Every structure is written in C-alpha cells, then in structure tokens.
Amino acid sequence: MHPPGCTAQARASDAMNDRKGDVSMPFVDLHSHTTASDGTQPPADNVKLAAAAGLAAVAITDHDTVAGLAEAIEAGKEYGIEVVPGVEISTVHAGQDIHVLGYFIDWKDETFLSRLAELRRVRDRRNDMIIERLQALGLEVTMDDVMASLMASKKAEETVGRPHIADALVRKGYVANMAEAFERYLAKGAAAYINPPRIEPITAIQWILEAGGAPVLAHPGLYDQDDIIPQLKEAGLVGLEAYHSDHTPEQETHYTALAESLGLTITAGSDFHGERGGVVFHAPLGARRIDASVCKRLYEQRGGRP
Template sequence: MNSRRFHGPIDLHAHSSVSDGTEAPGELVQAAAAAGLGTVALTDHDSTAGWGDAASAARATGLTLIPGMELSTRVEYSSVHLLAYLFDPADPALLAETTRIRQARMTRAEEIVEHIGRDYALSWDDVLAQAADGATIGRPHIADALVAKGFEPDRSAAFDGILHWRSGYVKPHYAPDPVTGVRLVCAAGGVPVLAHPGTRGAMNVVPEPELRRLVDAGLFGLEIDHRENLPDAKARLHVLAERYGLAVTGSSDYHGAGKPNRLGENTTAPEVLEALIAQATGSEPVYGAQG
C-alpha cells in the first residue's frame, strides 16, 4: 500500500445521525472534505446503516472513507467502546450481536425517559423528535430532548446532570464483554481498536492482564490521541502499546453539533492506516474520485 494514496489528514472516529451525530452520513463526509481531511472513518454506534450514503458521498469527492462502527462492550457497570473497521457488515454473528445491543439500548432509553418523566415534563415523543429516522436511540437523544425542553443548557451538561448515573435515572444496557467484542470483529474480517481508553486517568486504564486477553483475541490498537484521554493515561497507554505491539491511532470522535470535537483535531499516521487496511478482510475502503 502506497501512503501517497492518503493525501490528507486521517481521522478514524466520527459519528453521523445514524447514531448520535447531528449530520447525515453524506453530510458528514462532505464536512470531512471541507475540513481538509484525506480520510475519515464512519463509526456509528452498533450500526452500519450509514455506510451506503457515506460511500456515495465519498466517491464524489477526493476523500477516502473507512467504513466502521463503534461497538458497545461492557465490564460489569463500566462501558468499554471498541472501534471496528472494515468488517463484513453481513457477518451473522456480529449482526446478531449489534441487533441485540440496539434493542437493549432502545429498551433502556424508554425506561430512562419513563423514570425522568416522573420528575420532569419529558416524554418519549420529545426524544423521538431529536432523532433521525432509523437512528439508534440512546442517551444523547434524551440529552438533546432535555436541552430542547429547557431542563439542561447543552448535551454535555445533561450528561453531567440529569443523565449522570448518580442521578438514579440511568441503568446500563446489555453489551458483550470486550474480549467477546474483539473476537466478533476479527471473525467478521474486521480490525478492532480500543476507543478512548484513557478518559479516567492512568489509574483506570485497562488492567494489563485484561489487555493481554484483548491482544490475544486480536486487538489491533489503542486510540490514544483523543481529546478526552488524560495526559497521564496517554503516557501509560504509549508504554502498553509499545510493550504489546499495538498500533496507536488518533481521532476526533466528531459528532457534528452534538459535541465540541472538531474533525481532524487528532489524526492517525498513514502507516498505521496502511497496516489496518492490510489486516482487514471483511470489507474495503471507499476511495474518492481523486483517491
């Protein structure tokens, strides 16, 4: 693979309105091109529904699209997100698991709204009004509904306030454990990367025995260059990446207007993307007109 194919910055984590972003998949690709990116990955939560529209938009630009997904996994009550790239979207086992996760997320969201509605004038229709047709409904849409109703000033405040687990309104939804997630992605021909693993500081980085299990299952890399990873955690993660031969990625985790994250604020080296593509067998990048 010739790195000159990747003619601009590489951002491997972005969300569309299929999950909790605010732009349609095609609009996200156009925004990435306008931001000067050469490559963007579409990584909606537990869904590949945006791949087709994003691919069509990418083919009309000079942008390279990496089809992906952010897979929900869980260790007890702690959520662990796994970025999955270039897997087969029709793989039966992975498809069944993401369907189960989305259904559980929807049920959980309805229960959260029911609980909040006992104390605030919030209804399920209020939440649906904040989501695109076919989107996987989750806490971000509830947050947007709380903002629209005037109960919180913005999405971040809602997550720190009414939607914080300490509020008592929020319960976890079903998700597989991280090792199972890595195995599912690899079995579907994909490449798994642990998403933003340093958000709670070095003391809460994935324990080394657990990381060894993930590596043995097929983990490709760690998303270290991410705005929410804390500096001490980044230092620790670089040590672990070196020790276990893991790739280091950088991404924006862009959500449109849903978060302050901006496209291209963190990026991935071309040689890392080359290695990722070389390892994948489930699907291929979409190269734009100038790719």
Template structure:
C-alpha cells in the first residue's frame, strides 16, 4: 500500500487492447488516475496504436503519458523483452518492422487455434475480434475467449492448461534479434530498457547488452522480489544504466496484478527523461 508520504508514483509498463491487454487506453488511464499515479506508459507488444489516443486523454486525468512500446527477442533460447520509451512512434521504419511482427503474431494465433482444435476446443479468429477491439491478438485474448466459451473458469487456468510455455497449445513467436531492436530504438530517439530481468533470467547477458546500447533495467516489476529489486538497482549502477518500473498489467485476472501495483517512485521517470535528453545529444551511426 502506498504510504502517506508517497502520494504519487508512476507505472511505466501496462498493456492495452492494442496488443494482448484486456482494457482500452481510456480504462487504463482511469485506473491510473484512481490509483493516484502521476504518469503512465502504455507499452503494447509490437504496437503503438494506443499512444495517440492515450496522449489526448491523459490531461483530463491529470496524468503524464510516456510513449512506450515492448518488443520481444531471444537470447540463446531464453526470452528477452525490451521496453522502448520516447521513440518516434510515427516513424515509417518502425511501422514496417511492427507490421511484420504483428503478421507473425496473427500466424502464431492461427497455429494456437489449430492446436486447441486438436484438443477438442473450437475457437475462431472471428470470435477474437470483439475481445481485441481491432488490436493485435495475444494469448490473453485467447485465454479470455476460453473463459467466455466455458472451456475454463479463469484466465489463469487457460494459461496453465493450454497457453503457457510447455503447455499443449503454446507456440513460439517470431522475434527480432536484440541487436536490431536496440539499434532501432536508439536510432528513433528512444531509450531501450530490459523488461523484467528477474523473470527472463538472462543476467549473464546484461553486460553484453549494455555494451550494445541497452540503457536501463526494469528493476521495479510486479514479479520481482525485494532482493531482486536491490540486485538490479545495484547492477544498473555498476553498468551506468538507469532503472525503470511498472506493473506489467494486462487485465483483471491476468497475472494477479493491477495498475500501479508495485509503487514505482516518481524519480524513476525523472532519470528516464534525463537519459533521453543525454542520448539526444549523442550522434548515431
């Protein structure tokens, strides 16, 4: 629970219906304002479709909207997710790469639905449309449809039985290599941050990523223990990186978190802005 002395905070990692979240930008901003946050970043997977709408709505909620994006990669068969803050989200170069990734997500969903059919579960792409509200399809949307159709009782059960890594209907997704993601974010004026390192468990690669252009670690994450938060804050300091934080909220019933769940202090955003400004003064290429 937020202390009386910490009346504000930030959440720099939430997802909307533009990717695999279950809430609209308007709903997310309302949640953030109700929690007493000062700023929020909607960091959809491979999609910047919610940024313009959220930016226009944020002032009415007395919120600062930080443009964001989350991109996935692999490092030696382990997942590595990168958060991009303040990048030029209208760049044609960015949209070309994101379009390719979204098409790969669609093909992944088709494969998941085929695997579900092999388990006696009949779902269609058309049924997913109202849940995604025109955004990219992700596993939480499939999980929500499984609940609505009565195949499972909860989103968590859907992941455990069908959709999580190792389950019968899990499908790997196409990704870009880390070097390409880091270069893309930096070239477009953004700040690349490694998301939830305590979940990805790729600590042995963080120094290498820092040398390749990584600028920060998401030390404050809903799934990190106090010990992990301390570890990544120390590691960031040693490597000259900033720290960020967020709830990684996808929707009610998904992963048991909420907007603003892990009390990320305001100074995290100030350091992020400082790093953005410092990078802007450095030539690229």
C-alpha cells in the first residue's frame, strides 16, 4: 500500500513501471500561497491551476497559517490533484527574515495551531508598526485601508502581510504598483520596513518536526546566509528549495550542489501568490517544479525520520 499523501508519486512510479519508462514522471510544485495568507486566489483555485498546469501535486504553504488546507484538500479530490499539507513559517536570524517550509504536517495538531496563532499575533504587531511608520512619513494610510484592499474579509486564523499593505498604497495613489511599494517602503532597508523579534529558524524546524512534518529551507538565495544551513541540518532540516522563481540559474546550480553535499532533499516551488495589477506575483503556479518522487521522500522524512 502506498503511504498517504504520496499517491501522486506512487501513480507515477506505477506508470513508469507499467510502460517501461514511456511516460514522463509527473511533477509537483511545492510552494504556493492562497487568500488564507497573502495570495489572491482561493485555495481551490490553486488546485485547479495545478491541474491545468499538468501537475500531479501542489503544496499549499501559506504564511503562518493552515487555514486554506481544508478547502484545498477537498478541491484536490475534485480535480484529481494531490494536495501536500504545508505551511511557511516566518523566522528571523541575525536580522534577516528566514522562511521555513513544513510539509506533511499534522495540520490539526492543537499545539502546532497555538504556535502558529502566536506567530500571527507577531505579524499583526509588525503590520501596525509599519502603518505607524508610513503615517510618520506623511502617508495617510490605516489598517482599515489595508483591510478594504483585500478581496474578502479575513478570518481570524488567516494572515495579513506586506503585500496587503502594498495594495492599499497602490489604491490610495502613493505608488504606481506593488513593486514600487516594496522598493520605496516595505522591502528590507526601505523607509517603512520593520522587522520585530521573531522565533529563530531552528525553533521553526523543531515545531514542524513535532507536528510530524518535514522542514525545508525556503528560497535560500534570498538570504545570503549559507553558513547557517549546516546548523539547520543538524537541527533537523531535511530539504533545500534550490529551485525557486526568484533564484538565478547560478543560484539554482549552487543550491542544488549544496543540498547534495549536505544530504538534503532538493525541492522546487513557484511561490505563486496570484495576480495583482495584472502581474503574477513571483511566478505562475507550476513555473518551478520537480519530479513527484520528491513528494515521497519528504513524506518519509517527516517527523525527523531518517
């Protein structure tokens, strides 16, 4: 019997065996966001897009929340797409935002849910601090403006992030588009950037392992902190997102080699966030993909299994 959560890989293996390699291994996109965090598409739409892109599986990895998983998993049954239950946890190390992906987590575990709720409270405080700094800069923007820019009302277990603030700045005419909002105000080093104290990536790895998941470092090329990756592996990190929409080809080659040297699973993700102002944020779903055997390997590594 094939393990739960890896039927996409199992079907791929069966097809390859039955047809002696005449069909290509199906692919998976292991990084996507929905309206449960800062994406613009409902979870079911991500699954539908995954089917349209010819994927065997898609991971839903919203920021500090698992609120979109139930809808996505139901949609997966409708579209015949495997949904990998995931999350992207926000952490900070040496003043740098570091994101840790967790796959095949027990997304109903009460301890894990409580920990995510605390992370969302930190995020809410960060958002308030950003608004205060924007107002100090003379921009008349409030959290009410931010919430008005959302496609739908947010539930308590969903998150509000910088892209939502950027949307409000565009709507009020302070910037022309999201890229300008981040460049002038919201990106690291910009005028209204705030980075409050958060948990360390090692803590996020521990939380994911304790929730029965497989921790993977998201888009390492954005951090310039390769020196911490061996330390994270010692803490239980099992994978590295070598293929990401914001990585250069050189970075993808570098992180593939680094993952191989450390014995880490190589993953890939588009980091799809939907479309804003006619522009797809990061990349279309499926733009970064990897063969479905990675799904099985992550499943086998969940909870710190060797």
